[in-house]
Amino acid sequence: xxxxxxxxxxxxxxxxxxxxxxxxxxxxxxxxxxxxxxxxxxxxxxxxxxxxxxxxxxxxxxxxxxxxxxxxxxxxxxxxxxxxxxxxxxxxxxxxxxxxx
Amino acid sequence: xxxxxxxxxxxxxxxxxxxxxxxxxxxxxxxxxxxxxxxxxxxxxxxxxxxxxxxxxxxxxxxxxxxxxxxxxxxxxxxxxxxxxxxxxxxxxxxxxxxxxxxxxxxxxxxxxxxxxxxxxxxxxxxxxxxxxxxxxxxxxxxxxxxxxxxxxxxxxxxxxxxxxxxxxxxxxxxxxxxxxxxxxxxxxxxxxxxxxxxxxxxxxxxxxxxxxxxxxxxxxxxxxxxxxxxxxxxxxxxx
Numbered sequence: 266x267x268x269x270x271x272x273x274x275x276x277x278x279x280x281x282x283x284x285x286x287x288x289x290x291x292x293x294x295x296x297x298x299x300x301x302x303x304x305x306x307x308x309x310x311x312x313x314x315x316x317x318x319x320x321x322x323x324x325x326x327x328x329x330x331x332x333x334x335x336x337x338x339x340x341x342x343x344x345x346x347x348x349x350x351x352x353x354x355x356x357x358x359x360x361x362x363x364x365x366x
Numbered sequence: 367x368x369x370x371x372x373x374x375x376x377x378x379x380x381x382x383x384x385x386x387x388x389x390x391x392x393x394x395x396x397x398x399x400x401x402x403x404x405x406x407x408x409x410x411x412x413x414x415x416x417x418x419x420x421x422x423x424x425x426x427x428x429x430x431x432x433x434x435x436x437x438x439x440x441x442x443x444x445x446x447x448x449x450x451x452x453x454x455x456x457x458x459x460x461x462x463x464x465x466x467x468x469x470x471x472x473x474x475x476x477x478x479x480x481x482x483x484x485x486x487x488x489x490x491x492x493x494x495x496x497x498x499x500x501x502x503x504x505x506x507x508x509x510x511x512x513x514x515x516x517x518x519x520x521x522x523x524x525x526x527x528x529x530x531x532x533x534x535x536x537x538x539x540x541x542x543x544x545x546x547x548x549x550x551x552x553x554x555x556x557x558x559x560x561x562x563x564x565x566x567x568x569x570x571x572x573x574x575x576x577x578x579x580x581x582x583x584x585x586x587x588x589x590x591x592x593x594x595x596x597x598x599x600x601x602x603x604x605x606x
Contacts, residue, residue: 272407282410286417292495301490305421340492355414358407 272361275323276354280308280316285351288326288343296329296342317341325350423603428483430603432476433561433596439476441589443469444535444581451531451578480506498552505548509541532573535584539569557599564591 276285287305291297297305303313320326325347329340343351449455450465481503488499517534525533546562549555568587572580 272410277410279413282413283417286414287421290418290421291491292493295491295493295495297492298490304490305424306417342493355411358411361407362411 272357273350273354275319275325276350278316280312281320284313284316284320285325285343285347285354288341289348289351291343293345293348294342296340299328299339299341302341320347323347323350425487426599426603428486430596430600432480432483433592433599435476435479437589437592437596439472439589440592441585443472444585444589447531448578448581448585451581454578454581502545502549502552505545509545510538513537513541528577531577532580535580536569536573539565539572539584539588543569557595557602561591561595 276282283306284302287302288297299310299313303310306313308316317326317328321328324344327342327344329342331338331340445455446460446465446468447454449458449460450462452459484503488496513534517530517537520533521530543562543564543566546558546565550557550559550562565588568584568591571587572583575583
């Protein structure tokens with residue numbers, strides 16, 4: 266094993282790792298509202314949006330807008346691809362740690 | 367090893383495109399800022415664990431308090447009933463009306479606390495698991511109402527009060543135990559499975575002690591197991 270591996274750069278950043286970890290802790294197919302996600306992450310709305318966009322660009326999350334009565338609600342969900350990427354990422358981390366010891 | 371400037375510069379470029387992972391990292395690193403790639407796999411794994419622990423704490427953190435509320439409701443409520451019936455508590459007696467009120471108020475309080483905290487668990491989450499949660503929540507009120515109505519039918523058929531004082535606690539315990547089993551299946555929770563089993567055993571054993579001693583059994587075994595479950599869950603949440 267070499268020192269540099271191909272850890273997924275989309276996930277391998279503190280903020281996006283925390284977002285992915287949070288979304289992955291939901292059941293597959295569950296979606297969470299933007300404000301609740303923000304609450305669970307202690308992130309500002311702007312910061313969260315920025316990182317969600319990057320995850321969205323990689324097709325790891327989908328952001329959907331719905332209406333509850335008249336109020337718009339934004340839902341975030343981890344795509345199948347995103348869940349697989351997160352699992353691959355954690356597997357890679359474990360392999361690296363195992364390989365190191 | 368990574369001391370020379372050329373390596374540094376290359377690294378900075380790498381940041382843009384790929385990961386920045388170094389196996390032999392000896393120099394201390396500053397805590398990661400939001401968009402900065404993480405330094406080591408240890409750090410990344412720790413961050414995942416910490417975040418998922420925090421999510422669990424923020425969603426399930428209130429559940430031990432639901433259990434504490436049920437411990438109080440059963441422990442004190444059934445002790446009050448036991449002290450209200452003639453031939454119950456040998457140390458002191460309280461008027462039955464007072465006992466029934468204490469029992470009723472504590473029961474309602476436990477239901478309200480459970481509903482309020484329970485509703486906050488799945489806040490902001492929609493999807494497949496939300497359906498399970500709703501069914502779980504509805505099953506409590508439906509089955510409690512059913513136990514009550516069956517009891518009313520038996521009374522109407524001529525059963526006397528002392529027989530009913532055996533039926534009600536046992537039936538409620540059976541239903542509660544089964545719902546904990548359901549929770550165990552839904553959330554793959556051994557804690558709930560154990561609690562459900564104890565509650566069912568308690569409910570089944572209590573009537574064999576006859577009235578009003580069955581109330582003492584419910585208070586000690588039922589109330590006690592809720593309290594232990596609350597402590598176990600609190601400890602597990604913290605350890606995760």
